[in-house]
Amino acid sequence: MNNHDIAIHLQEIASLLEISDASVFRVRAFRRAAEAVEGYPESVVSAAVAQMLTHIEGVGASIAADITSFVERQSSETWDELAQEVPPTLLAVLELRGLGPKKVAAIWRELGVVDVEGLRQAVEQGKVAAMRGFSAKSEEKLKAEIERLGRMQGRTLLWRARAIATSLKRALEALPAVQRVAIAGSTRRWSETVGDLDLLATTSGEPRRIMESFVELEAVGEVLSNGPTKTTVRLRNGMRCDLRVVDDGFWGSALHHFTGSKFHHIELRALAKERGLKISEYGVVDAVTEEFLAGAEEVDVYAALGLPLIPPELREGHGEVSAALAGQLPELVTGKDIRGDLHMHTTASDGTASIEEMARACREKGHEYICISDHSQAVTIANGLTPQRLLAHAEDIRRVDAAIDGIRVFTGCEVDILRDGTLDIPNDVLASLDFVVASIHSGFHMSAQEMTERLLAAIESGVVDAIGHPRGRRLGQREAYEMDFDAILKAALAHDVALEVNASPVRLDLDGVHCRRAVEMGAKLVVSSDAHSVRGLEVLPFGVAMARRGWVTRASVVNALPLAEFCARYDGSRGARTP
């Protein structure tokens, strides 16, 4: 059980409370606690065992008891009581767009519908249209929604969302009356997956004109709602996209508003209220006189509250507002800080480019150094290297390094951590390399204790410099494996082993929450592309974004070291270093 599982439990309680028409504030309390748990950098299970749950902001005695109970027996008093009253199968019905808690409650109470299938039948029979608050029109929409949910693809991966949003942004920028366009929402916060796209445009003219052009764009499939300043469409690719248009004088406050997150806004607006101010997309205004005080640029919005600009990646309601108030926002690592890329593959294993091609491409990108880290023999499907082939490959790498100017090319390997925790290549061979990444590619189904011991063995081997994609998740495909993350961090710190922030779009592993815990514990990180081609090198900003979402500064990132310092630490030295 991880923090995410607990957060889901609290979210479900909140939703059931809403359907049962409980106090909106009680609902909000559960939602807030769920968000706090989701973003909590330590293990909430451990906090429950240590009876420290109420130290989590937003968790009081009552919710703490629910969490403890959930940890112990996969359910809680509150849930059990609610489930007696409200069928939990209604949670799936609530997922349908256009149906909120009030309407779900009405359908349930008046028609006896308890799940999506029941609703589908009720819609077929025209029972919903006959209800107060519904009509034949809304019933038709509901029908379409149910069909859509059946073939629903989940959330969209960040890289894809960014690509789609960027092309829409360009299309909007080409319109005559448009002044500025920005991608906002969770895409701007670099959230790992994105639900809907949010775009903001400003105009000197009639917002309505921009809306008219927007819905005519090639990418737009269906118009879901269309007002003078806000339009929602479904794109042909299935994603929903909101466009908001405001006067350019509100650019900053509008951008801030549509970037979110909801929890960041709640904290900020509470702070504003304390100070006699009010924040909306139309600026920071005096709560009494409504006098406009700030909103031209985002930085002005924060300044009006006496705060420095909080970077979008931190706007999750995970303590960034209080940190800003205390003047303790971290100076986040940036893409420019990254001096080299230490995890990439070539044609020697499963990559598509040669050592030299990768080196040249990285030099173009401005890297000072790289490390070639092809797979080891256990990954047969990737043409993994035997010890003999690895030694010969290392010679090839050194030849390229000697021949090329303007970039250092280090020898390395992505060695497999076998089920028993031993490495797939003998230690003396690994010790002859500059930088060794150790990863797990098979045998994911182990107990947390076994997996922890497996990783600890690799960390303690004395020949490993980094653990690759440490949690092993693949977005939308495979959950992270169970392990004692804190134990891994302690060992990594003790043995001077970095944890990778793998920038591959389907991995993004570590994510923000785990990056944050890692640096809190003092562990070092390495942000890597894991590129299998020249194009694959382009994903590095996504890894940087995860680090930024984890409050990481340059000082914690080993590949932010300038070449000379990096050499002093790693160049051929691992064999001599004592663990």
Added chain:
DNA sequence: GCCGTTTTCGGCCCGACTGTTTTCAGTCG
């Protein structure tokens, strides 16, 4: 249900759009 350099009780973020209404509740972000 949570929380407190205004409060241990009385508050709890703000606005757009839709649809069914007859002045606004519900949903969404």
